[in-house]
Amino acid sequence: MKYSSLKDKKITVVCGWISREREVSLRSGKKIYEALLRKGYNAILVDPKEDGWEPVLKGDVVFIALHGKPGEDGTVQGFLETFNIPYTGSGVLASSLAMDKVASKKIFIASRIPTPRYLSLEDFRSIEEFILKSLEQIGLPLVVKPVSEGSSIGVSIVKDEKDLDGVVRDTIDKFDNIFIEEYIEGREITVGVLDIDGKLTALPILELVPKNEFYDYTAKYTAGMTEFVIPARMNEEKYKLAQEIALRAHKVLGCVGFSRVDLVTDRDDNPYVLEVNTIPGMTDLSDLPAMAKAYGIEYEDLVEIMLYSALKDKK
Ligand SMILES: Nc1ncnc2c1ncn2[C@@H]1O[C@H](COP(=O)(O)OP(=O)(O)O)[C@@H](O)[C@H]1O
Ligand SMILES: [Mg+2]
Structure with missing residues (x-):
């Protein structure tokens, strides 16, 4: 130190x-x-x-x-x-692992942390084979995503088989490295993880109810485009499970100080981790400040807690 x-x-x-x-x-x-x-x-x-x-x-x-x-x-x-x-x-390793959604998923799976089933383009010899196997093994609807972007940039939900080829090729053109994921229909939730005086804490869960089809870039950064519900309207047992899973996701990637874990839940409220954000948004509309506030931590105090993570050992 x-x-x-x-x-x-x-x-x-x-x-x-x-x-x-x-x-x-x-x-x-x-x-x-x-x-x-x-x-x-x-x-x-x-x-x-x-x-x-x-x-x-x-x-x-x-x-x-x-x-x-x-x-x-x-x-x-x-x-x-x-x-x-x-x-x-977070340090170098945790930051780069968390930024790569496929690398993160491999670690989640190895650690028995639930995450939607996926196929990664780089494991296939051709785009045609990737598309074919996506339909066979994952099925529709499915989600096409860049491996390392944020703010829902490049994320598409494909419901129609006829759209899949075009969406996959467009996403490859823009982002090179992509993967597809099983679409989980249910709630969209996010869990803030904060190291408060040495105790890793899962903050109250925020449920996001987008007015668009999903939580896209516009929904994320336009006031009034998303309804925030804190605490998420989940059954108590699954709520606790989601918090516990978020803490584990933070830990297995080796994150330090804070993170925000994005999850989706199915119709029975079973949580699946989508990704860990190691530098969550801190704007007026951002999720982490809202979750901290629900826990009783004001914005300035949150910033101060985050600041002191600079003194912790990193992986
Ligand atoms: N497998 C999925 N099932 C349902 N919705 C998804 C899935 N993957 C992504 N989404 C939707 O897309 C949004 C962005 O996906 P996410 O993986 O969190 O990437 P980003 O880094 O862009 O935030 C999510 O907040 C959610 O609304
Ligand atoms: Mg996200």
């Missing part, structure tokens, strides 16, 4: 940069920065696209508010390790 208190340290909030989630990241970063100032920290806000990395290297501690690739995927974490600068959240 490099420091015990961060009150007199120079905290650099890094946001924006060059990922597809740049805009959301700028919003997260600004909110985090303002919260740190309100808490009396010596913080600066840096967008490496505009300001370069120089200001980051001059600070003492980095609060990483980058979403998506690159930034959430271990690259910036590795860069900061090189300079021995402490940073918030």
Whole structure:
């Protein structure tokens, strides 16, 4: 541990940069920065696209508010390790594992954490064979996804066999590496995981009821497009199970400090993990602040708890 208190340290909030989630990241970063100032920290806000990395290297501690690739995927974490600068959240390995949904799923399956059945394009010799096996082994409806994106970018639900070929080819053109997943029909939930004074805690579950067909980019970042229900309307036993599964998903990937685990549930409320977000959104509309609030943690306090994850050992 490099420091015990961060009150007199120079905290650099890094946001924006060059990922597809740049805009959301700028919003997260600004909110985090303002919260740190309100808490009396010596913080600066840096967008490496505009300001370069120089200001980051001059600070003492980095609060990483980058979403998506690159930034959430271990690259910036590795860069900061090189300079021995402490940073918030998960380390290099957990960040890159969590960013790769197929790598995460392999670990979930090995750890007996329920996750929807899937097929990965890279395991097939041709797109035709991938499509054929998807229909045979997974069936419709199914979900086509990029292996490493966020904010529902590139995610499509295919219900009609005639659409599958076009959707698969379009998604490959845009993202290269893709996979398909069994469509789970039920609720969409997300569980915030937060290390509070050394105790890994699952926050109250947030249920998302999108007004669109699913929780797409617009639904995620437009006020009023999604109904938030806290706590999720699940039976008590399955609610606890979902929280426990979220904690396990966080742990098996080796995450540190905080994460937000996205799940879907079937009609009987059985939870399946979709992904672990190692740098969850921190905007006004974001899920993690809403879950923390339901637990009794205000935004500023959440930011402060997240900040101190910079002092923890990383994998
Ligand atoms: N297997 C699935 N079954 C049902 N809905 C899904 C499934 N996979 C994804 N979705 C929908 O797509 C959204 C985005 O998928 P997710 O895997 O969480 O990727 P992202 O990283 O883009 O958030 C989910 O929040 C959910 O609404
Ligand atoms: Mg998600």
